[in-house]
Amino acid sequence: MTGTTAQTTTEVNNGVNVEALLGAREALDAAPEAAQFKWRTTCEWVNGTHCRSTVSGFFGLGEEQSRGKDFTIEADHPAVFAAEDNAATPVEIVLSGLASCLTAGVAAVAQHRGIQLHSVTATIEGDMDLQGILGIDDEVRNGFGAIRVHFDIDADADEDDLKALVAQSQKRSAVFDIITNPTNVFVSVN
Amino acid sequence: MNYVTTVIIGAGQSGLAMSKHLADRSIDHVLIERGEVANSWRKERWDSLRLLTPNWQSRLPGYAYNGADPDGYMDMPEVVRFIQGYAETLSSPIYTGTRVISVRQTEIGYRVATDRGEWRCETVVLANGACNVANVPKAAECLPTAIASVTPMEYRYPDQFEDGGVMVVGASATGVQLAKEIQLSGRQVTLSVGEHVRVPRLYRGRDIKWWMDAIGVMDMRYDETDDVRRVRRVPSLQLVGTPERSTLDLNALRALGVRITGRLAGIRDGKVQFSGSLGNQCTLADLKMNRLLESIDAWVRENSKDGEFYPPHRFDKTLVDAEPQLGMDLARDGIKTVLWATGYRPDYSWLHVPVLDRKGRIRHDGGVIDDAPGLYVMGLPFLRRRKSSFIAGADDDARELAEHLSATLHRLAA
Numbered sequence: 001m002t003g004t005t006a007q008t009t010t011e012v013n014n015g016v017n018v019e020a021l022l023g024a025r026e027a028l029d030a031a032p033e034a035a036q037f038k039w040r041t042t043c044e045w046v047n048g049t050h051c052r053s054t055v056s057g058f059f060g061l062g063e064e065q066s067r068g069k070d071f072t073i074e075a076d077h078p079a080v081f082a083a084e085d086n087a088a089t090p091v092e093i094v095l096s097g098l099a100s101c102l103t104a105g106v107a108a109v110a111q112h113r114g115i116q117l118h119s120v121t122a123t124i125e126g127d128m129d130l131q132g133i134l135g136i137d138d139e140v141r142n143g144f145g146a147i148r149v150h151f152d153i154d155a156d157a158d159e160d161d162l163k164a165l166v167a168q169s170q171k172r173s174a175v176f177d178i179i180t181n182p183t184n185v186f187v188s189v190n
Numbered sequence: 191m192n193y194v195t196t197v198i199i200g201a202g203q204s205g206l207a208m209s210k211h212l213a214d215r216s217i218d219h220v221l222i223e224r225g226e227v228a229n230s231w232r233k234e235r236w237d238s239l240r241l242l243t244p245n246w247q248s249r250l251p252g253y254a255y256n257g258a259d260p261d262g263y264m265d266m267p268e269v270v271r272f273i274q275g276y277a278e279t280l281s282s283p284i285y286t287g288t289r290v291i292s293v294r295q296t297e298i299g300y301r302v303a304t305d306r307g308e309w310r311c312e313t314v315v316l317a318n319g320a321c322n323v324a325n326v327p328k329a330a331e332c333l334p335t336a337i338a339s340v341t342p343m344e345y346r347y348p349d350q351f352e353d354g355g356v357m358v359v360g361a362s363a364t365g366v367q368l369a370k371e372i373q374l375s376g377r378q379v380t381l382s383v384g385e386h387v388r389v390p391r392l393y394r395g396r397d398i399k400w401w402m403d404a405i406g407v408m409d410m411r412y413d414e415t416d417d418v419r420r421v422r423r424v425p426s427l428q429l430v431g432t433p434e435r436s437t438l439d440l441n442a443l444r445a446l447g448v449r450i451t452g453r454l455a456g457i458r459d460g461k462v463q464f465s466g467s468l469g470n471q472c473t474l475a476d477l478k479m480n481r482l483l484e485s486i487d488a489w490v491r492e493n494s495k496d497g498e499f500y501p502p503h504r505f506d507k508t509l510v511d512a513e514p515q516l517g518m519d520l521a522r523d524g525i526k527t528v529l530w531a532t533g534y535r536p537d538y539s540w541l542h543v544p545v546l547d548r549k550g551r552i553r554h555d556g557g558v559i560d561d562a563p564g565l566y567v568m569g570l571p572f573l574r575r576r577k578s579s580f581i582a583g584a585d586d587d588a589r590e591l592a593e594h595l596s597a598t599l600h601r602l603a604a
Contacts, residue, residue: 032548146513164477170470180466181455 016111049077105169118154204569205317207584210251211592228273240431263431313564322537332457338527348375354526363426365531384453388475394499405489408577472508
C-alpha cells in the first residue's frame with residue numbers, strides 16, 4: 001500500500017523527471033550490466049590539511065561517461081585544529097552528501113507521488129568524540145557516534161504523507177546506506 | 191509409462207483445490223506428493239505453530255471449517271486433519287511417498303519423472319508451495335563454527351537449543367513468533383530487524399484478518415497493483431494465532447525483554463554488524479500500519495457502519511532505543527545459536543524447463559508460466575491475489591487456472 005495522493009503528476013512540478021527515472025528503471029531491469037556504475041574523484045594535496053578534489057567522468061550504462069566539465073570540492077580543517085580553514089572539513093562534506101542525497105530523494109518521491117513541494121530544508125548534526133581520531137581512547141570510534149537529520153518541509157500534503165516521503169527517501173538513499181551499513185574500502189600505494 | 195492429461199505436483203491446499211476444479215471439468219489428472227497429504231504442515235513446522243488466520247477463513251472448494259472455534263487459530267495437527275479431510279472428499283489418485291525427479295517438455299506436453307515411475311501429460315501444475323527451502327544470507331558462512339546455525343525448517347521448540355543467548359535474524363511472522371517463545375524459555379533473544387509489516391491482531395474489536403477480508407484487500411488482483419514484484423516481496427505480517435488474540439509487534443517483544451537491533455549487515459571475526467537504519471525501518475512499518483487502519487476507517491465510514499464497531503484508535507509508535515546497538519560480539523554476549531528467520535523459497539531444482547528468471551524465480555503471469563504452454567504454478571505470494579498464498583486463496587486461483595488449462599487443452603487438440 002503506497003501513500004499516493006489524489007493529485008496527478010502533470011499538475012505537480014518539483015523539477016524531477018520521474019518518467020525518465022521510471023524508464024531508466026525498466027531499461028536497467030532488462031539489462032543489469034548497464035546498471036553497474038563507477039563513481040570517481042581525484043584528490044590533490046594543496047598544503048597542510050587543505051586538499052582539492054576534482055570530479056570529472058564516471059562509468060555507467062556500459063561505457064565511460066564524461067560531462068564536459070569538472071566539479072571541484074575543496075576540504076580543509078578549521079582554526080581550532082591549528083589549520084587554515086580554507087574549506088569545509090571532510091566530515092562536513094560527508095554530512096552534506098547525506099543531506100543532499102536525502103533531500104534529492106524527497107523531491108523525487110514527492111514528484112512520483114504527486115506532492116507539490118514549496119521548500120525543503122534538511123538540518124544535520126553529527127556527534128564526534130575527538131578522542132577517537134586523536135588516538136586518546138581506543139574504545140572511541142573515529143567517526144560519528146550518531147547523526148541526526150531534521151527535515152522542515154512546506155508542501156501540499158499532510159503530516160503523514162510528509163513522514164512517508166522522508167521515510168521512503170531513506171529507504172532508497174545511496175548515502176544513507178553508505179553511512180548506516182559497512183562498505184569494503186581497499187587502499188593501495190604506488 | 192503412464193499417461194494422464196494433467197499432473198499436479200504437491201498435495202497441499204493448492205494441489206487439492208486444483209484437483210477439485212479439474213475433476214469438476216472432467217479433466218483426468220493425478221497428484222504426486224513426496225510425503226503425505228499436507229506434508230509441509232506435518233513435517234516442516236514447529237510444535238507451537240498455529241495459523242495466523244482465523245479458522246473461519248480456512249476454506250477450500252466446497253469445504254469449510256466446521257469446528258467449535260471459528261474465531262480461533264488451528265494448530266498444526268488440526269490443519270493437517272482439515273486438509274487431509276478435504277483430500278478424502280476427492281476422487282483423483284494421490285500418489286504419496288513419490289518424489290519428482292524431473293519435469294521436461296516434450297513435443298506434445300511434459301514428461302514428469304518420479305522415483306516411482308514416469309508420467310507423460312499435456313499439462314503440469316506446480317503446487318509444491320513457496321516454502322521448500324529456507325533462505326539463509328551469505329553472512330551465515332562467517333559464523334564461528336561453535337555457534338549453532340539453524341533455520342525454521344529444523345526448529346521445533348526452544349529446548350532443542352542449548353542454554354544461552356539466541357540471535358533471531360528477521361522480524362516477520364516467523365521471527366517474532368520464535369523470538370517470543372525462545373525468550374520465554376529463559377534464553378536471551380537478540381532480534382535483528384530489517385523490513386517488516388506491523389499490524390495489530392485486533393482493531394476496533396475485530397480481527398485484522400477479518401478487516402482485510404471485509405475491505406477487499408485480500409482479493410486485490412496482481413494486475414491491479416502498482417508494482418507486482420514489490421507486492422510479491424512484502425514480508426509476512428507480524429502476527430501470531432493465540433487464544434488471547436494478542437498482538438505480537440516489536441513493542442510487545444521489547445516488553446518481554448527481547449533486544450531489538452537493526453538489520454544484519456555482516457559478520458566478521460565473531461562480531462556481528464547491524465545497520466544504523468532501524469529507526470527508519472520502524473517508521474516505515476508504523477506508517478504502513480496506519481495506512482491500513484485509515485483504509486479500514488474509510489471503508490467503515492463509506493459503508494455507514496460506524497455504529498457496528500468500536501471507535502477508531504491508533505497504537506503507540508514502535509519504540510527505538512536512543513542508541514540502538516550497531517554491533518555484537520557473539521562470544522562476549524553469550525550467543526550460542528543463530529536462528530535465520532529470513533524467509534523461504536520454492537525448490538525448482540527438478541524443473542528442467544527454462545522458465546526461471548536470473549534470480550531463480552518462475553516467470554509467470556498470474557500463475558500461467560511464460561513460454562511453457564500447459565505449465566502452471568500455484569501457491570506463491572500474490573500469485574493472482576493477495577490471498578493466493580493463504581489456504582483460502584487456493585479456490586479462486588485453482589478455478590481460474592483450471593479454466594485457462596481447459597482452454598489450453600482445447601487449443602492443443604485443435
